[in-house]
Amino acid sequence: MKPTLLADTLPDGVFTLTDHERHARLRLSEAVWAYFNGGAADQITLRANTQAWQDITLLPRVLRPLAGGHTRVELLGRTLAHPLLVAPMAYQTLAHPLGEQATAIAAAALGAGLVLSTQASTRLEHVARAYLPDAGRGPLWFQLYLQPDRGFLRELVQRTEAAGFEALVLTVDAPVHGARDAERRAGFELPPHVSAVNLHGMRLPPTTALQPGQSALFDGLLTHAPTWDDIAWLRSITQLPVLLKGVVHPDDARQALTCGAAGLIVSNHGGRTLDTMPATATLLPRVLQAVAGDAPVLVDGGIRRGTDVLKAMALGASAVLVGRPVLHGLANAGATGVAHVLRLLRDELEIAMALTGCRTLADAPGALWTQADGP
Ligand SMILES: Cc1cc2nc3c(=O)[nH]c(=O)nc-3n(C[C@H](O)[C@H](O)[C@H](O)COP(=O)(O)O)c2cc1C
Numbered sequence: 001m002k003p004t005l006l007a008d009t010l011p012d013g014v015f016t017l018t019d020h021e022r023h024a025r026l027r028l029s030e031a032v033w034a035y036f037n038g039g040a041a042d043q044i045t046l047r048a049n050t051q052a053w054q055d056i057t058l059l060p061r062v063l064r065p066l067a068g069g070h071t072r073v074e075l076l077g078r079t080l081a082h083p084l085l086v087a088p089m090a091y092q093t094l095a096h097p098l099g100e101q102a103t104a105i106a107a108a109a110l111g112a113g114l115v116l117s118t119q120a121s122t123r124l125e126h127v128a129r130a131y132l133p134d135a136g137r138g139p140l141w142f143q144l145y146l147q148p149d150r151g152f153l154r155e156l157v158q159r160t161e162a163a164g165f166e167a168l169v170l171t172v173d174a175p176v177h178g179a180r181d182a183e184r185r186a187g188f189e190l191p192p193h194v195s196a197v198n199l200h201g202m203r204l205p206p207t208t209a210l211q212p213g214q215s216a217l218f219d220g221l222l223t224h225a226p227t228w229d230d231i232a233w234l235r236s237i238t239q240l241p242v243l244l245k246g247v248v249h250p251d252d253a254r255q256a257l258t259c260g261a262a263g264l265i266v267s268n269h270g271g272r273t274l275d276t277m278p279a280t281a282t283l284l285p286r287v288l289q290a291v292a293g294d295a296p297v298l299v300d301g302g303i304r305r306g307t308d309v310l311k312a313m314a315l316g317a318s319a320v321l322v323g324r325p326v327l328h329g330l331a332n333a334g335a336t337g338v339a340h341v342l343r344l345l346r347d348e349l350e351i352a353m354a355l356t357g358c359r360t361l362a363d364a365p366g367a368l369w370t371q372a373d374g375p
Contacts, residue, residue: 306348
């Protein structure tokens with residue numbers, strides 16, 4: 001049967017993002033589940049991400065006027081209905097036959113931003129056509145890894161510009177894959193019909209035989225790994241703003257701004273790269289301090305509740321990206337499922353704002369319970 005965009009219905013009993021997660025697990029094979037939900041190595045960072053948001057506590061303020069409140073934020077010169085964006089995630093047709101297109105339709109309808117992965121399993125032009133016509137849509141960004149084939153990369157960037165993407169997100173925290181032990185245990189492999197279609201035709205660098213004692217990583221793959229100098233090259237080939245995703249050290253944050261980054265995304269790749277690095281909720285304040293308001297700082301990793309979004313905004317984030325829950329919604333009910341996930345988060349955010357006396361997200365910092373508030 002040919003898949004249609006909105007024909008899927010939600011399973012019964014799904015009221016939260018964790019309900020979506022539980023249902024998605026039943027729908028996906030063990031191997032795809034391990035790919036989507038797994039983290040690197042012992043998955044310590046993966047668990048820390050969700051835990052860290054939960055560990056931040058909120059303090060209600062009462063009897064404040066809330067009428068006319070809203071979730072709007074300003075981001076890169078635009079007013080967004082709310083601060084939610086869909087994080088870049090590869091191979092979404094593993095979750096649903098319409099994959100990234102279904103995600104795009106849902107994100108646009110819910111006013112959420114969309115960051116399309118370089119490793120999307122749908123042509124970027126199709127995703128842009130699904131997303132851009134919606135008047136209430138958020139921003140449409142394209143995520144890049146710096147590929148050694150610079151001619152190909154230049155053409156890819158030109159394609160994203162022609163298709164209507166509005167910014168590039170360069171992911172800098174994954175020069176190599178993390179140790180994805182859960183995936184390997186589950187025997188995950190991409191099925192033949194799912195591939196990174198936007199990278200077809202890219203030339204891989206010639207492999208040179210390693211001498212005895214040489215490292216396959218340091219003397220092989222990493223000889224082509226990007227460095228700070230490459231940011232200038234990327235900026236020289238595009239008019240689009242370039243954000244860096246995966247910057248977590250304050251010194252790197254400053255260097256990124258010196259290199260002309262238009263914004264930063266504090267991310268640990270959802271715990272999929274370096275295990276035992278801190279949760280993003282823990283890393284965010286130091287990056288914000290270093291950036292000192294000179295550029296927007298977004299955050300992702302472990303956002304599962306509207307209260308998590310409020311906490312991220314209270315710490316000073318400009319917006320948040322949501323990863324795995326979108327894949328869960330997609331697996332459960334295609335575009336309908338993704339829309340439901342985004343809707344739940346936004347509704348929960350509004351409830352959290354009302355209960356902490358925040359009329360707008362500018363009030364959010366006052367919602368945090370801090371040590372100064374008492375024992
Ligand atoms: C299945 C999967 C694929 C991903 N693929 C990409 C990718 O292609 N590029 C990228 O920058 N980040 C990728 N990420 C990381 C996400 O963009 C994001 O940083 C992370 O999922 C946020 O954490 P959360 O899933 O806990 O919300 C991927 C994450 C998952 C779960």
